[in-house]
Structure formats: structure tokens, C-alpha cells
Amino acid sequence: MPIALERAHRVRLPTALHVMYAALLLAAPWVGAALGGYDAWPWWDALVHFYSGVPIALGCVFLLGVAAARRGLVLPPGLEALLVMALHSLVALAWEIAEFTADQALDAQTQKGNTDTMTDMIVGTLGALIVAFALYAHRTRGWFPWMARFAGARTDLAGGPAQPPPA
Incomplete structure (x- = not known):
């Protein structure tokens, strides 16, 4: 997924996002399903979903920052945080x-029922x-x-350095 985002938006995601995504892939399907983590630890599913919120939101921070920089927009910090939450919620949905x-x-x-779905979200x-x-x-x-690794200066592969919005 991160590589597809890089290609689609012509950006280079921070290495930390690649590492977090790899950890998510190890935690959910491999430890959770293949090694029986979901059956052995009832809290495993909630922990995986909690963790997934972090790299997804950081990816939203990064992509939102790239989009704003490409358009020359400076988003107010509160609006930027709200948009990150909205984008994450859309991905979760x-x-x-x-x-x-x-x-x-x-x-x-x-899905194990409404409680499982709502807990995940x-x-x-x-x-x-x-x-x-x-x-x-x-x-x-x-x-x-x-x-700053996610919200700061970025290299925009489509046309040189993208400037971060001022703090």
C-alpha cells in the first residue's frame, strides 16, 4: 500500500511509515491469524486496530501536507488535525x-458482530x-x-522540494 501511494502521488513516504506498515502486516495476519494471536489473546484485535490508527493517521498527515504544499495552501493547525481525523475515519469505515x-x-x-465492529473503529x-x-x-x-518527519519539509518527486506550512 505505501508503495502504491508513493507511485500514485509521486512522493517518497518517510521510511518510518514503511516500517510501521510492515509491522502492521506482521501483527495482524501473521501473529494474529497464522500464529493464533486472535484466539490466544482476546485483546489482540483491539491492540492491532489501535496500532493501525497511528500509521494510517501519519500517512494522512503526510499526504495532506503534500497536497496543501502543492496547492500553496496553509491549513490552520486545528483544521489540519480535524482533516487527519476525518481521513482516518474514512479509511476505517x-x-x-x-x-x-x-x-x-x-x-x-x-466481523464477530456489532460490538467487534464498533470496538475496531x-x-x-x-x-x-x-x-x-x-x-x-x-x-x-x-x-x-x-x-516533522511526517508534517515537515518533504521531497516532492514531481517537482522539487515542497515547502511545509509555517508553524
Whole structure:
């Protein structure tokens, strides 16, 4: 997925996003399904969904920043954080719709009921909320300097350095 995003938007994602995505792929299908983590640890699914909120939201921060820079926009920090939450929520909704569709069409049994679906969406959103707060604090207070890897200056492969919005 990260490589497809890089190609589609002609950008280079931070290495940390690639690593986080790889960790997500190891945690969910491999540790969770292949090694029986979902059966052995009832909290595993919630932990995976919470964790997934972080790289998805950081990817949203990055892509939103690239889009704003390409258009010469400077987003207010509160609006930027809100858009990150909205984009993450859209991704989470699409994921749950895909699970529902797989269950209906293929009898996949990925969703264990309404509580499972809502828990997945809530804990994933909590992970994204942490990122949105960190982004807001980074933009307004200069806190969380690591956020600059995602929200700071980027190399835009389509035309030279993209300038970050001012803090």
C-alpha cells in the first residue's frame, strides 16, 4: 500500500511509515491469524486496530501536507488535525465495509458482530486521535519534533522540494 501511494502521488513516504506498515502486516495476519494471536489473546484485535490508527493517521498527515504544499495552501493547525481525523475515519469505515462485504460474499467471518465492529473503529480512532493531538501540538507549540518527519519539509518527486506550512 505505501508503495502504491508513493507511485500514485509521486512522493517518497518517510521510511518510518514503511516500517510501521510492515509491522502492521506482521501483527495482524501473521501473529494474529497464522500464529493464533486472535484466539490466544482476546485483546489482540483491539491492540492491532489501535496500532493501525497511528500509521494510517501519519500517512494522512503526510499526504495532506503534500497536497496543501502543492496547492500553496496553509491549513490552520486545528483544521489540519480535524482533516487527519476525518481521513482516518474514512479509511476505517472503508476497512469495515470491506470486512462486511467479505463476510457476506465469501462467508469470511471477519466481523464477530456489532460490538467487534464498533470496538475496531473506536480503538483505531483513538490511535489516530493521538496523532492528531501530536500534530496540533507540533504546529502550535513546537512539541513532538519527530512529527516533522511526517508534517515537515518533504521531497516532492514531481517537482522539487515542497515547502511545509509555517508553524
